[in-house]
Amino acid sequence: MPKKIAEQFVADSKVEINDSSASSKPLSSGNKEQDKAEIGRLAAAIGEQQQMFYAGRRHKLLVILQGMDTSGKDGTVNDVFAGVNPQGIRIANFKAPTSIELAHDYLWRVHQQVPAAGEIVVFNRSHYEDVLITRVHDWIDDKECKRRYAQINDFERLLSETGTVILKFFLHISKDEQKVRLQSRIDDPNKHWKFEIQDIEERKSWDTYQQAYQNALRATSTEHAPWYVVPADAKTHRNLVIANIVLETLEALKLKFPDPKPELKKLKFE
Numbered sequence: 001m002p003k004k005i006a007e008q009f010v011a012d013s014k015v016e017i018n019d020s021s022a023s024s025k026p027l028s029s030g031n032k033e034q035d036k037a038e039i040g041r042l043a044a045a046i047g048e049q050q051q052m053f054y055a056g057r058r059h060k061l062l063v064i065l066q067g068m069d070t071s072g073k074d075g076t077v078n079d080v081f082a083g084v085n086p087q088g089i090r091i092a093n094f095k096a097p098t099s100i101e102l103a104h105d106y107l108w109r110v111h112q113q114v115p116a117a118g119e120i121v122v123f124n125r126s127h128y129e130d131v132l133i134t135r136v137h138d139w140i141d142d143k144e145c146k147r148r149y150a151q152i153n154d155f156e157r158l159l160s161e162t163g164t165v166i167l168k169f170f171l172h173i174s175k176d177e178q179k180v181r182l183q184s185r186i187d188d189p190n191k192h193w194k195f196e197i198q199d200i201e202e203r204k205s206w207d208t209y210q211q212a213y214q215n216a217l218r219a220t221s222t223e224h225a226p227w228y229v230v231p232a233d234a235k236t237h238r239n240l241v242i243a244n245i246v247l248e249t250l251e252a253l254k255l256k257f258p259d260p261k262p263e264l265k266k267l268k269f270e
Helices: 030-054 071-081 127-131 142-159 175-187 188-194 198-203 205-220 234-251
Strands: 061-069 087-092 122-124 165-172 225-230
Touching: 030 071, 030 234, 061 071, 061 234, 071 122, 071 165, 071 234, 122 165, 127 142, 142 165, 142 205, 165 205, 165 234, 175 188, 175 198, 205 225, 225 234
Parallel strands: 061 122, 061 165, 087 122, 165 225
Antiparallel strands: none
16 A cells, blocks of 8 residues: 555654754645645545535544744645635634633643534644743743643543544744744735734744754654644645645545435425
8 A cells, every 4th residue: 555645744752853854845746836736636625525524423623733933824724724614614723821711721721622523623723832832931840741741642532532533733844934934024014913022032942942842742642643743844835745634634534425314315395
């Protein structure tokens, strides 16, 4: 059998995060327009699969997008899921927790957003913020961080064992490429809404973030919820990788429409 595309990008317990791999393009045809056309084809195929996914109401799909600022979480959603019926997909964004959310355990707000049967949910950032930014800024120590890794693994195992398919994508962008994208947000007034002064401060902790991501991926890439490291310096190739993995995952479910209703076979409107 041919090797699945997903297998090329899956992270293991020894995965290394470094800038040199962020620009690789193993799936590219070498022609950007051709690659974009292929993404369009994949997005349409995902849309067809999603119709059966929604109609059957047998499975749940959770797609987690994590990455540094400008790594392309919004762009991924726009292109990869362009062919999906809006009623069958939901995007959950996780910002700084509210006072009510802080009064509960850190997974409380996350559990409320997981997909229902027949639903695809995309997490734009996720519960992994609670072992990334919290660790980078020393809001939690190593002991608490490792405790949270275990809790996250248990949480995701619960979801998996109750019918949720989990795809976790780390959008791997290099420091140089982030600089270019941040500068473009400053230079273009129409992109100012995307830019926060805090982005500059967070960039100063780049190396610490890379280590935090590497530690998190190593600790939480599991058989039931593997991480995929997606080179994200090239936006088109990023989307090509993710679209292929999403489609492979849906096709592996052997989806079909529900059986026809016998009582409707001879029904005719007057």
